[in-house]
Amino acid sequence: MTDLRNVIVFAAGGVRQAMELRWVREVxxxxxxxxxPTAPPGLVGVCNLHGTILPVLDAGLLTVGQAGAPARQGDGALILQLDGVATALRVDQVDEVVSAHSDGEVVVDGRGRRLPLVDPDQLLRRLHAPGPGPGPGPAGGPPP
Incomplete structure (x- = not known):
């Protein structure tokens, strides 16, 4: 059975993905x-947004194992509320906000495209995982 979810569709690490809007405070x-300098892989820096210092996470590295270029001024980001902390998730592009059918791991947009559904809690687990960094795997899921 599928649920209808409100999601934001974005690209990171060369892959179109979706995240439930309930996690997103702003684009x-x-x-x-x-x-x-001593940050774990996936934490690409910090920035000041509206007077608040936010950690900046690399969505491509944490979801599909593909690190993007170094974060820089002007990059797009989804501002998320994770474990009570505002966090910037750097993305390559934001495409749209849609209501899409979901089975919990994948959403199907209005054009019939299947997009991985990113789990923000999984992003944090991958950020804090020991080792050289997240390996390739489904967006928001464990490596195969």
Missing amino acids: ATLGFVTLV
Whole structure:
């Protein structure tokens, strides 16, 4: 059985993906991004957004294992509320906001395209996972 979910569709790591809107506070353009030298892979820096310092996560690395270019001013981001902390999820592109059918792991948009549904809690688990960084796997899911 499928549920109808309101999602935002975005591209990261060369893959179109979706995330439930309930996690997204806003779509923003990043200001200057400061690198954090000892940060784990996936945490690409911090930035100031509306007077608040936010961690900036690399959506491509954390979802499909494909790191993007270094984060820089002007990049697009989804501002998420994760575990009570506002977090910027750097994305390559934001495509649309739609109501789509979902089986919990995949959504099907109005054109019949199947898109991986990103689980924000899984993003945090992958960020804190030991080792050299997230490996390839389904968006938001464990490596195969």
